[in-house]
Amino acid sequence: MKSTIPDTGVPITPPTGNGGDRQEASLHGETLLRLRDYVVEGNIPEGGRVPERQLCEMLGISRTPLREALKVLAAEGLIELLPNRGARVRQLSQRDLEELFDVMAGLESLAGRLACEAITDAEITAIEQLHYEMYGHYLHRDMHGYFQANQRIHESIVAAARNETLKTAYANFAGRIRRVRYSANFARKRQRWAEAMREHEAVLDALRRRAASELSDILFQHLRNKRTAAIEHLTEPREDAPASP
Amino acid sequence: MKSTIPDTGVPITPPTGNGGDRQEASLHGETLLRLRDYVVEGNIPEGGRVPERQLCEMLGISRTPLREALKVLAAEGLIELLPNRGARVRQLSQRDLEELFDVMAGLESLAGRLACEAITDAEITAIEQLHYEMYGHYLHRDMHGYFQANQRIHESIVAAARNETLKTAYANFAGRIRRVRYSANFARKRQRWAEAMREHEAVLDALRRRAASELSDILFQHLRNKRTAAIEHLTEPREDAPASP
DNA sequence: ATCAGTTATTTTGCATTCATTTTTTGTCCT
DNA sequence: AGGACAAAAAATGAATGCAAAATAACTGAT
Known part of the structure; x- marks a missing residue:
């Protein structure tokens, strides 16, 4: 067989x-x-x-x-x-991945926009909690914990959009790139880590002010940066590995 | 049977x-x-x-x-x-429709954003052509022609985004609300017609300037307005029909 | 030994068949 | 008559069977 x-x-x-x-x-x-x-x-x-x-x-x-x-x-x-x-x-070809990341970016961008219309203070507080938790993982260099907290933040924003159709579509696309997403989550790229933290803070800030279009822009750009990092990671897979076996 | x-x-x-x-x-x-x-x-x-x-x-x-x-x-x-x-x-419940329209709005908003990165002058010219054509239908009160030109404009924007994944998703959601979309396209609401024309002009303007986030906002709002008109149309189906049989 | 051509095996696509579940029909009783 | 119960019919969910296509194995020639 x-x-x-x-x-x-x-x-x-x-x-x-x-x-x-x-x-x-x-x-x-x-x-x-x-x-x-x-x-x-x-x-x-x-x-x-x-x-x-x-x-x-x-x-x-x-x-x-x-x-x-x-x-x-x-x-x-x-x-x-x-x-x-x-x-x-x-x-998934590299182009497929780029497309998928962009669509995810669009959906999260939309989620942020919609969330501004309906999100409660309690929900924002919960996201802030997750953010601090994520920051802790960041300080401890805990990739896995960081990744999970990160995921939950994005899911919380999608949930706050109060749109089941969006949620389903989001889950579908997330499933398609799940493997890549995890492995490509700027493994060992500390610079990108710090950058992502700052972007998340900007997200929270815009969310608190319910600044819909601003949040929409920030989220799109955030995912765009993630896309770049992921594609780079795939193109030059291991920067610490020996050049030849 | x-x-x-x-x-x-x-x-x-x-x-x-x-x-x-x-x-x-x-x-x-x-x-x-x-x-x-x-x-x-x-x-x-x-x-x-x-x-x-x-x-x-x-x-x-x-x-x-x-x-x-x-x-x-x-x-x-x-x-x-x-x-x-x-x-x-x-x-589709009213809520389902609201959700679908919002997701469509998000996808078109994304399409506009991406289109700004890659659209050619020729493509913009083509969209302008469609816009004039649509204007003609508007003047002649030709609902069907107007609707078709409108569809083609939106499809052109999605095509200019150069993202097959987005295009497929867009087509899928469009299929779900196709019936409603057509029948609810502000039939006889002249005010909304004029408004939509103005919005389309704003779309073209932003597109010419490749103003990505601005276009994103405009497209989202445009679709949001369409959503409101559609839902209203469904709630009070026929404003010219007799109240009782 | 390698490769073209052929045969055998496996795998896929679709139709058919069988077991349950649902829906309809029919009957009896109040 | 109207409604509750039971039997019949139909529809669905899943398994099996069969023909066609693809893959693998085999043969023989160069």
């Missing part, structure tokens, strides 16, 4: 009890949730083949609901379906 | 020759395209049931590819699938 899925010999989650606390009546829905996570979490290498047969065994289901789920994932942009040649995990 | 699909007795498009000039290798892909158009064009009343069986006969296919297409359309937000109770054309 030439599949690219690491065969652990066990289903992704226990076959009977469903994995998380989510409930899904239909097998198709359940499969969709599990498969989406499985792909988003990077269990299959980019561009790797995804043989239906093997996934069926993995999930303990027949091909019908699996294929339905694959079609949906393809529509979401996570995988691509080549006619008669099966599904592959979508490989 | 209690379906809500008008039964014309003929397939949506001739079974053998495919409807448009689009080509799709798989039956599933073909079905998806045809069904999406069929729904977007409003052939099924809102909230109407979509019996698989009937659609299969209509399209001359078996249930498997049809069901795959339905799952995708559900993921796109055009229809909803109730467990064990089939597919319904998604009924």
